[in-house]
Amino acid sequence: MSLENRVLSKYIPEHIAIIMDGNGRWAKRIGMPRTFGHKKGSENLKDIALVCNEIGIKALSVYAFSTENWSRPKAEIDYLMALPAEFKEVFKGKFKDNDIRVIFSGRKDRFPKKVQELIIDVEEKTKERKGLILNICFDYGSYTEILDGVKEISKKFKKGDIKLDDITEDLMHDHLYTRELPRLDLLIRTSGEERISNFLLWQLAYSELIFVKKHWPAFNRKELFKALDNFQKRNRRFGGLKEDKS
Numbered sequence: 001m002s003l004e005n006r007v008l009s010k011y012i013p014e015h016i017a018i019i020m021d022g023n024g025r026w027a028k029r030i031g032m033p034r035t036f037g038h039k040k041g042s043e044n045l046k047d048i049a050l051v052c053n054e055i056g057i058k059a060l061s062v063y064a065f066s067t068e069n070w071s072r073p074k075a076e077i078d079y080l081m082a083l084p085a086e087f088k089e090v091f092k093g094k095f096k097d098n099d100i101r102v103i104f105s106g107r108k109d110r111f112p113k114k115v116q117e118l119i120i121d122v123e124e125k126t127k128e129r130k131g132l133i134l135n136i137c138f139d140y141g142s143y144t145e146i147l148d149g150v151k152e153i154s155k156k157f158k159k160g161d162i163k164l165d166d167i168t169e170d171l172m173h174d175h176l177y178t179r180e181l182p183r184l185d186l187l188i189r190t191s192g193e194e195r196i197s198n199f200l201l202w203q204l205a206y207s208e209l210i211f212v213k214k215h216w217p218a219f220n221r222k223e224l225f226k227a228l229d230n231f232q233k234r235n236r237r238f239g240g241l242k243e244d245k246s
């Protein structure tokens with residue numbers, strides 16, 4: 001059986017997350033500027049989102065810009081800030097044809113006005129779509145996400161809208177950016193680094209982690225299927241015991 005058929009005959013994760021690392025190194029290796037790596041990386045994001053949609057994955061969360069990325073050189077930040085606008089044709093074209101919804105997770109208040117407007121517009125225009133939800137984490141940091149959630153819950157507690165015992169895992173989940181998405185099954189990080197880097201810390205509690213050597217622009221359909229195959233071979237216990245007790 002081919003790799004693809006084997007993977008498709010088994011459990012397909014509902015929600016996967018990707019740290020799209022290595023754009024800069026990929027570009028450097030072929031003697032090109034880092035921004036060329038981001039260009040190829042964003043094209044690759046489009047391709048991988050289409051594959052995820054095709055095989056029935058419900059949500060794909062990607063780390064596109066972290067709360068710490070503001071410390072990069074201005075020219076690189078400007079380039080990354082222009083990517084959502086560059087993607088506009090994809091949102092209206094290929095993603096529309098394939099019913100892919102797009103949401104952005106992150107602070108949203110530090111972007112140039114034009115980027116803020118575009119994000120709101122894309123979320124609004126795609127919100128009725130029923131295919132994959134592409135969750136683009138942009139000015140995203142897990143500490144900020146969790147702290148904002150805790151502050152919201154504290155306000156409700158102070159007002160008397162909730163009691164101490166109402167503060168549960170489910171309530172916390174409902175105060176995260178990912179509240180609409182299924183439980184996170186799998187995180188893939190490209191480019192050989194084995195770190196979480198302030199990404200989806202709460203959501204990752206029982207996810208499988210896969211680190212691959214390929215840089216993000218080179219992480220293609222075959223690499224995705226190899227990662228899914230690896231995921232399907234794992235024995236997820238969620239803190240319990242394996243069924244065969246071995």
Ligand code: FPP
Pocket residue numbers: 020021022023024025026038041042045063064065069080083084087136138216
């Ligand atoms: C990490 O590689 C990658 C990023 C910081 C940016 C990733 C963004 C995209 C792939 C496109 C996002 C698309 C939209 C629509 C917003 P790096 O630059 O840290 O690479 P390096 O580790 O080799 O230096």
